Amino acid sequence: MASFPNVYTHRKVADTASKPCEICYKPSASVLVSPENKDFFYVCSGHLKDRGFCSPIIDEAAVAAKKKKEMEAEVERVRKEFEEKQKKKKEKEKEKEKSKDKDKDKDKKDEKEEEKPDEKITLLTLAQKKPEEVTATPDEEPRVFALKKSFYQQRIDKKRNADIAKRNRERLQNPNLFPQVPKSLP
Template sequence: MVTKNLYHRRLVADSAAKACWICYKPSSIVLITPDQDDYFYICAGHLKDTKFATAKDADDVAERKRNEELAKEIEAVKKEFEEKMRKKMARRKQKEYEKDGKEEKKKDGKEAEKEDAKDETEKEERLKELEKKKDPVEKTKEDGPRVFELHKQFWGMRMQKKRDAEVARRNRERFRTQGGLPSVPTEGSQQVRRIRVLEMEWQDHTRDCYESRKTIARSVKWLLVFDPMIAQLRSGFTGNQGDSSRLPRWIRKLLLVSVDSAYRHAVDILVP
């Protein structure tokens, strides 16, 4: 897993260019982590977008540009002295054709040597002064920054892609080691024991439902029996004529209490 949000820019051959991670256009620029655990192709235009990535080696880039300018200045100084020497030699040749005396030629030769030595010394001093300003930083052929830090959103996308790839790899490994399809549960395994427990719970639930239905049926039956009986017993107390009037009063009262209690019990069962 990538742990550091730091990518180095690399260049590949144009023949090895692949699709950009953002726009899918062919690109030969690769951003890769120092540990080489993540990389992707990217266009040069996206690297200039600060909402995509931030350059982390801006100081190095400025230093390289300064050294490049110094190198150009050194080259210009060399060309300047070469041009100066070329013109000087041309003038000397012209003077040699115009003069005939040996003494004058000898004198002019000594003066020319002194002048050349002076020019050479001046050239060396200027070059040394420029070389001191130049730091020994190796030039690179790449233009722009070389180290980048991705924006947090793009960094999160890279992390999510790595996590998805890791999950897919684990699934492939699990599928390969387990022989592909899941195995049938064997007797004594945890799955079978769980199935047995569920079957027993279902049987208990079914038995409870059956007992509840029987209790309700008996309660309804008793209600059908007790309802007219209670009405008949009560009619004896109110003075109405009926079969219950033949029984003594205390027996009718006892029966009324018993039947009324049974009636209330049946109602409690039917109406929670």
């Protein structure tokens, strides 16, 4: 009998190839496929979110690697911002050295004018950071699922019944299955 593990991968098909969902019979383009394509069935994406039907199998190593990659990207971004700020400070110091020759009153006005653009830049950078965080936070839908016990047993029974029916059809096509009519007189 055909037995397969309770691991199903979620895949999408074209809308033109959609078939009825096994649960609610509405047209669906989502398919759950077992390893080595031993079993597959169409299911609505809403049923995949139902904890009574299936549960996602989360690959902890992949999640940890993804978090590590995000942290490295964040560290790199912060490092670049810090280097930019350091460059700006050096430029200001150079400008201050050049402006020492000018009157002290003019120096105070320049410093006030320089501080205001910096505040605007920091506000702009903060405003730009927030949309990036929003786009990075939505989690991708899980792709691997494990069916609940009752639904998995239904899939195994359906596959087993299909194999039995196929075997019976093959037997019926074999002419040696039935006894022959006696050809000699008794």
